Amino acid sequence: MRDVYVLGAGQSSFGSFPEETYLTLFDDAFDAALDSVDGEFDPGEIEEAYLGTLGVGGRQIGLSGPAVTEHLGLHGVPTTRVENACAASGFAFRQAVTAVKSGVVDVALAGGYEVMTDASSDHTRWWLGVSGETEWERTSGTTFAGVYAQMASAHMDEYGTTAEDLSRVAVKNHANGAKNPKAHLGFECSLEDAVSAPSVADPLNLYHCCPTTDGASAAIVVSEEVAREASDAAVQVAGAGAASGRVGLFQRESLTSVPASVTAGESAYEQAGIAPDDLDFAEVHDCFAIAELLAYEDLGFCERGEAGRLLREGVTDPDGELPVNTSGGLKSKGHPIGATGTGQIVEAFKQLRGEAYVQVDDPKYGLTHNVGGSGGGVTVHVLERGEFA
Amino acid sequence: MRGIAAAGAYVPRFRLTTDELAEAWGTSHASGIERKAVPAADEDALTMAVEAAERALSSDAVDRDDLTLAAVATTTTPAEEGELLPRLARALDLPRSVATATVGGHTAAGAEALSRALDAEGPALVVAADCPAGEPAEGDHPLGAGAAAFVVDDDAPATVTGTAWYTEETPGVRFRERGGEEVASLDVTTYQRNAIREAVTEAVSSLPVDPADADAASVHQPDGRFPYRATADLPVSNGAVAAGTVVDRIGDAGAATVPLGLLAALDADDTGSDEGDAESAGTSIAAFFGGGTAAAVAVGGGLAVEGIDDLEDGTTIDYASYLRERGYVVSGDVAGGGAHVSLPNWRRSLDQRYRLVAGVCPECGGVSFPPEGACQSCHSRIEFEEFEAPRTGTVRALTVIGQGGAPPEFAELQQRDGAYAVAIVELEAAAGRVRLPAQVTDADPADVDVGDEVRATVRRIYEQEGVPRYGVKFEPIESE
Numbered sequence: 001m002r003d004v005y006v007l008g009a010g011q012s013s014f015g016s017f018p019e020e021t022y023l024t025l026f027d028d029a030f031d032a033a034l035d036s037v038d039g040e041f042d043p044g045e046i047e048e049a050y051l052g053t054l055g056v057g058g059r060q061i062g063l064s065g066p067a068v069t070e071h072l073g074l075h076g077v078p079t080t081r082v083e084n085a086c087a088a089s090g091f092a093f094r095q096a097v098t099a100v101k102s103g104v105v106d107v108a109l110a111g112g113y114e115v116m117t118d119a120s121s122d123h124t125r126w127w128l129g130v131s132g133e134t135e136w137e138r139t140s141g142t143t144f145a146g147v148y149a150q151m152a153s154a155h156m157d158e159y160g161t162t163a164e165d166l167s168r169v170a171v172k173n174h175a176n177g178a179k180n181p182k183a184h185l186g187f188e189c190s191l192e193d194a195v196s197a198p199s200v201a202d203p204l205n206l207y208h209c210c211p212t213t214d215g216a217s218a219a220i221v222v223s224e225e226v227a228r229e230a231s232d233a234a235v236q237v238a239g240a241g242a243a244s245g246r247v248g249l250f251q252r253e254s255l256t257s258v259p260a261s262v263t264a265g266e267s268a269y270e271q272a273g274i275a276p277d278d279l280d281f282a283e284v285h286d287c288f289a290i291a292e293l294l295a296y297e298d299l300g301f302c303e304r305g306e307a308g309r310l311l312r313e314g315v316t317d318p319d320g321e322l323p324v325n326t327s328g329g330l331k332s333k334g335h336p337i338g339a340t341g342t343g344q345i346v347e348a349f350k351q352l353r354g355e356a357y358v359q360v361d362d363p364k365y366g367l368t369h370n371v372g373g374s375g376g377g378v379t380v381h382v383l384e385r386g387e388f389a
Numbered sequence: 390m391r392g393i394a395a396a397g398a399y400v401p402r403f404r405l406t407t408d409e410l411a412e413a414w415g416t417s418h419a420s421g422i423e424r425k426a427v428p429a430a431d432e433d434a435l436t437m438a439v440e441a442a443e444r445a446l447s448s449d450a451v452d453r454d455d456l457t458l459a460a461v462a463t464t465t466t467p468a469e470e471g472e473l474l475p476r477l478a479r480a481l482d483l484p485r486s487v488a489t490a491t492v493g494g495h496t497a498a499g500a501e502a503l504s505r506a507l508d509a510e511g512p513a514l515v516v517a518a519d520c521p522a523g524e525p526a527e528g529d530h531p532l533g534a535g536a537a538a539f540v541v542d543d544d545a546p547a548t549v550t551g552t553a554w555y556t557e558e559t560p561g562v563r564f565r566e567r568g569g570e571e572v573a574s575l576d577v578t579t580y581q582r583n584a585i586r587e588a589v590t591e592a593v594s595s596l597p598v599d600p601a602d603a604d605a606a607s608v609h610q611p612d613g614r615f616p617y618r619a620t621a622d623l624p625v626s627n628g629a630v631a632a633g634t635v636v637d638r639i640g641d642a643g644a645a646t647v648p649l650g651l652l653a654a655l656d657a658d659d660t661g662s663d664e665g666d667a668e669s670a671g672t673s674i675a676a677f678f679g680g681g682t683a684a685a686v687a688v689g690g691g692l693a694v695e696g697i698d699d700l701e702d703g704t705t706i707d708y709a710s711y712l713r714e715r716g717y718v719v720s721g722d723v724a725g726g727g728a729h730v731s732l733p734n735w736r737r738s739l740d741q742r743y744r745l746v747a748g749v750c751p752e753c754g755g756v757s758f759p760p761e762g763a764c765q766s767c768h769s770r771i772e773f774e775e776f777e778a779p780r781t782g783t784v785r786a787l788t789v790i791g792q793g794g795a796p797p798e799f800a801e802l803q804q805r806d807g808a809y810a811v812a813i814v815e816l817e818a819a820a821g822r823v824r825l826p827a828q829v830t831d832a833d834p835a836d837v838d839v840g841d842e843v844r845a846t847v848r849r850i851y852e853q854e855g856v857p858r859y860g861v862k863f864e865p866i867e868s869e
């Protein structure tokens with residue numbers, strides 16, 4: 001198997017752009033990815049594309065992937081649309097990595113897109129609901145927020161986690177996102193604001209939930225040979241872990257953990273030959289505040305039940321031992337479902353090249369963690385600073 | 390001789406006081422009614438019937454597998470045409486060969502259903518369940534809700550000693566036009582009162598018992614004063630009428646009022662002694678009237694009625710909540726589409742939704758719910774050994790879906806019932822732990838916590854394309 005590199009990665013602005021289409025948003029992301037390549041690169045070298053989207057709203061429910069690549073002028077390039085809910089582009093990235101690693105292609109495009117804010121709120125809610133477990137969770141009257149809220153209630157009951165612990169995720173991620181010009185909600189919030197926000201699905205309030213976002217993101221995945229030719233500072237994909245889990249929370253062994261995150265994380269660490277201690281930063285899937293806490297525990301950043309303490313002690317602040325979600329995370333940067341996974345790759349790519357808006361000091365290893373639904377599919381990637389020059 | 394072998398009563402949790410009603414309208418048309426029962430947004434005649442029947446069938450005196458007939462009396466079938474008894478039979482897990490009878494159209498329907506059961510052979514289930522609606526400014530004022538279930542069998546502790554009928558055209562008394570939701574009456578007061586009194590007198594006088602000997606009489610009771618007037622020409626004591634009157638506490642529950650009054654009488658007459666104690670056994674009379682038909686039933690002896698305390702219990706609500714719960718002020722039209730669970734798929738899961746059927750893995754002994762696909766513990770592809778999980782359990786995880794936050798198909802429920810709690814409930818079965826997500830109903834969501842004990846109940850889940858779907862929800866078990 002060959003080593004695999006990210007040659008370039010970029011995203012459109014994340015936000016509410018009801019007059020944009022998934023095609024125009026992906027144009028922006030693709031341009032940003034091309035711009036990020038430090039050397040010479042011809043998009044005509046792209047041999048294969050994997051694009052993630054849930055397809056909120058039902059627009060172009062079939063063949064939206066080829067529609068994107070044709071729109072970009074990548075005429076004829078075989079394109080596969082990947083659907084794994086909020087982890088769609090985490091899995092699209094994984095597909096691109098696998099294609100290059102196996103030697104099938106030398107250059108693959110990974111990306112994702114979602115347009116959500118142009119539909120009526122009922123219509124949007126219907127679409128979000130359909131990627132939870134439909135037969136039992138949905139028909140019990142829950143929403144996505146509701147299922148994560150159930151996990152939060154169980155975590156609070158088991159470990160004494162508090163609403164304030166959850167709110168610290170919002171405070172931290174908003175502080176980071178406020179410095180990211182491409183963030184959807186680029187403003188700061190105080191702990192007081194975050195704690196006292198109106199309830200969405202108790203115990204989760206508005207500040208414990210990510211927004212409904214439009215956006216696109218893209219990454220150019222290449223072999224070592226191509227990377228060396230086109231760049232002095234490509235970023236290596238050191239570990240690519242992924243796992244599936246039961247789509248319904250009630251069908252899983254634990255209500256306070258996402259088993260697929262644990263498995264995907266272990267596999268990514270093993271491939272990279274590192275331990276969680278070796279990480280310099282992480283972008284984790286904080287669709288709801290509790291998800292960030294679960295990620296800390298599932299990915300081995302701390303022991304079970306200790307996630308609240310990490311936040312209280314500032315361990316995951318930008319100046320802490322392990323900064324998490326320096327981009328602003330899903331909470332502040334935004335969560336355009338299908339674009340989120342490769343959006344995280346964009347931030348890791350920037351960090352490892354020293355180009356992030358909230359830059360951590362001289363990082364070597366970064367992790368991205370992308371969760372579909374409430375844990376039905378998870379990808380974890382470990383990225384490593386490129387060592388050629 | 391046939392009689393009542395087991396019985397169950399069910400009255401919805403909410404109550405509206407007539408004082409509150411009078412405050413809202415400046416007057417009230419609910420004479421002799423102190424408070425009335427209010428069906429919650431997820432209740433209807435079917436769910437109330439299931440609950441009352443489940444209570445009756447909890448008695449050791451009857452095995453549901455032996456039932457030969459199931460009859461339901463109601464004036465408020467959830468759909469004007471469509472499933473009622475098949476749903477009841479499925480929810481109660483009755484034999485598929487059970488004979489069915491749905492009786493409606495007037496408030497004496499319970500007598501007709503009871504009569505079918507008395508004529509049948511073998512144990513028969515009779516349920517009267519009703520939640521009539523009326524024009525809110527007046528017709529609605531006395532209307533309540535409730536359900537009474539009887540298991541009729543040979544050699545029962547409460548013996549039916551006689552039935553009698555009297556039928557005469559009596560137009561304009563109480564009726565509902567085709568396609569209408571609201572019961573109406575022309576209120577020709579004296580005519581109406583006289584006609585009903587005459588019919589009740591004729592029917593009761595034809596019973597093979599002396600009405601003067603009745604310890605209790607549950608007489609047609611559209612309001613609290615009417616049963617006394619209706620028996621004015623009979624030698625029935627006021628004390629007996631009082632013992633069989635429940636309308637003062639639950640309102641006019643249509644076809645279910647007289648049956649509930651009879652259950653109250655039978656429960657009061659439960660001496661706790663074994664059969665053969667005819668000396669101490671009292672006599673109860675039920676006098677039904679509906680649509681021109683009067684029917685009288687005499688019962689000797691009594692029995693304990695599961696759920697009869699519901700008559701006294703309840704949570705008081707204000708008038709605005711009342712209008713919402715009953716759907717008087719909610720359109721029910723919701724945009725955006727519904728969850729994609731097809732009706733054939735829903736039907737396929739009825740064993741789970743009604744009876745909590747889970748599966749044990751023969752390989753590892755792990756429990757899966759629903760019992761489909763690979764084992765949720767060891768992930769082997771096996772044939773599950775199915776079992777019915779216990780109907781009580783514990784809340785393990787919980788959320789409250791606030792106003793406006795519900796999926797579109799639950800928006801109407803939310804508009805009517807307010808914020809609702811959704812739990813992951815754990816049922817501790819002998820075979821292991823069964824977990825499922827479900828709404829917590831009949832509870833203020835703010836009062837529900839992880840760790841609370843809950844009990845299964847069948848409710849209306851949502852309606853899509855005109856077809857209501859029913860399934861399990863959980864209600865708190867009051868810890869006292």
Ligand SMILES: [Zn+2]
Pocket residue numbers: 750751752753754755764765766767768769
């Ligand atoms: Zn097993």
